[in-house]
Structures are given as C-alpha cells and as structure tokens.
Amino acid sequence: MTTTTSPAVTRRINPTTWNAPFRFDHAQLRPAPSRILSIAGQASVDADGNVLHEGDMSAQISLAMHNIEEILESAGMTLADVHMLTVYTTDVPATLAAYSALTERLEAADATPPAALVGVTALALPGLAVEIAAQAGR
Structure with a gap:
C-alpha cells in the first residue's frame, strides 16, 4: 500500500497501483477546505448548449x-x-480507449483525484457520450 503526503497535507491512499495510469487515487485524506466548489456535469457543449463533437469520444x-x-x-x-x-x-x-484526453490534463496539473467511471444508458442531450462532474476544495 502506498500513501504519500503532498505539501498541501493531502494524504494519498493507494492499496494497489493499477490505478496509476488512470491518474486517480483510491482515496485522499485532505484537511477541511475553507471553500468547496461543486461542479455540475460538464459535457461537450458550446456556450449556447449545442452538442459538439458527436461521435468523437476523445473530443x-x-x-x-x-x-x-x-x-x-x-x-x-x-x-x-x-x-x-x-x-x-x-x-x-470507448471512454477507456479515449481516456488519455482526461489523464493528460490531470497529469499536467499533477492531479490524481479519486474518480469513478459510470456507464449510463443516456445523457441529458442527444449526441452526448460523456459528462463529467467534479468536486473541488481549497
């Protein structure tokens, strides 16, 4: 089991290492943030809510x-x-095949947030294949 602590006092908890290429920790123990940001599911839409990149999972x-x-x-x-x-x-x-579109951004930020990949039958708008929600705190 690997556990590391960053300068921000986040304790990364990883009983295994298979998760490393996917840029996520099994768990993180963080000090209580003073601000919490809840981000609704974000998708491949423009400023007017029009679906972009239909059929292109990576995009x-x-x-x-x-x-x-x-x-x-x-x-x-x-x-x-x-x-x-x-x-x-x-x-x-298809999401796993295109997952580098996500992991490259996480790697650039040296981020390994706990994550879940959930298969669903449909998303809010026709043509959407992926939607990502996030929780952040500082």
Whole structure:
C-alpha cells in the first residue's frame, strides 16, 4: 500500500497501483477546505448548449475537461484542487480507449483525484457520450 503526503497535507491512499495510469487515487485524506466548489456535469457543449463533437469520444472528453477547468479558474482553483471526479458515459469501452484526453490534463496539473467511471444508458442531450462532474476544495 502506498500513501504519500503532498505539501498541501493531502494524504494519498493507494492499496494497489493499477490505478496509476488512470491518474486517480483510491482515496485522499485532505484537511477541511475553507471553500468547496461543486461542479455540475460538464459535457461537450458550446456556450449556447449545442452538442459538439458527436461521435468523437476523445473530443467530447477534452471539451468537458476544458469546461471544468474554466469553472475552476473562475473560482480561483485548478485541477489540483479537485477531490472527486465522476465520469458518466454511454460507452465505457470507448471512454477507456479515449481516456488519455482526461489523464493528460490531470497529469499536467499533477492531479490524481479519486474518480469513478459510470456507464449510463443516456445523457441529458442527444449526441452526448460523456459528462463529467467534479468536486473541488481549497
């Protein structure tokens, strides 16, 4: 079991290592944040709510993560402040095949938030294949 502590006093808890390529920790024990940001599911939509990149899982993941990063920035936070990601998808195998669109952003921020990948039958708008919700705190 590996447990590490960052300068921010976050204790990373990983009883196994298979999760490392997916850029998530099994658990993190953090000090109580003074601010908590709850981010509703973000998807591959433009400013008017129109679905973009239908049929392109990698592009949908990338735009959803971009939208999350914009919200984080507006709150004075980064991906390093995310303490939970939930990825909802209509196609788990395709999401896993395109998962580097998510892990590259997490790696650039040196972030390994606990995460869940959840298969669903449909999302809010026709053409969406992935939606990502997040919790952050600082």
